[in-house]
Amino acid sequence: MVGTQIPQNPVNGLFQALSVISLGLVGATLLVRQTLVRPSEVVLTGKPDDAAAAARWKACCTFLYLMCEALGLFGVILRLDGFPLANIWGFYLGSGALLLCILLRVRFSWFGE
Numbered sequence: 001m002v003g004t005q006i007p008q009n010p011v012n013g014l015f016q017a018l019s020v021i022s023l024g025l026v027g028a029t030l031l032v033r034q035t036l037v038r039p040s041e042v043v044l045t046g047k048p049d050d051a052a053a054a055a056r057w058k059a060c061c062t063f064l065y066l067m068c069e070a071l072g073l074f075g076v077i078l079r080l081d082g083f084p085l086a087n088i089w090g091f092y093l094g095s096g097a098l099l100l101c102i103l104l105r106v107r108f109s110w111f112g113e
Contacts, residue, residue, distance in 0.1 A: 014081060018074045022091065029067045029098060033105070036060040064102050071095040 040057035043050055075091030 015078060015083065015087070018078060018091075022071055022074055022094065025067055025071055026094065026098060029064055029102070032060060032064060032067070033102065037064065061102075065099065068095050068099040068102065071098065 037057060037060045040053045040060065043053040044057060047053070072092055072095030075088045075095065078088045078091065079085070
């Protein structure tokens with residue numbers, strides 16, 4: 001009994017790690033939206049021909065989309081690891097909802113709203 005180890009379940013550790021990372025990813029997505037995308041939109045409403053602001057806006061929006069897709073990819077990774085859909089639907093729903101919110105905000109910003 002001296003060398004007995006407590007059995008660890010790496011699957012649950014992976015789920016918990018990706019859950020914590022996902023929460024940070026959602027927060028980072030909102031932070032990037034407010035600190036990088038929004039100022040570029042303000043500059044572009046005043047000067048639509050500003051190439052630097054347009055490039056920054058485009059790069060930041062692409063980065064936001066990648067962050068949203070990473071959230072969905074975490075769900076795929078957990079699904080391939082053997083988790084049932086009942087445990088990981090939040091990753092898919094969170095990714096889709098965040099992507100939809102960002103996409104709608106970008107679409108509305110094109111119309112000046």
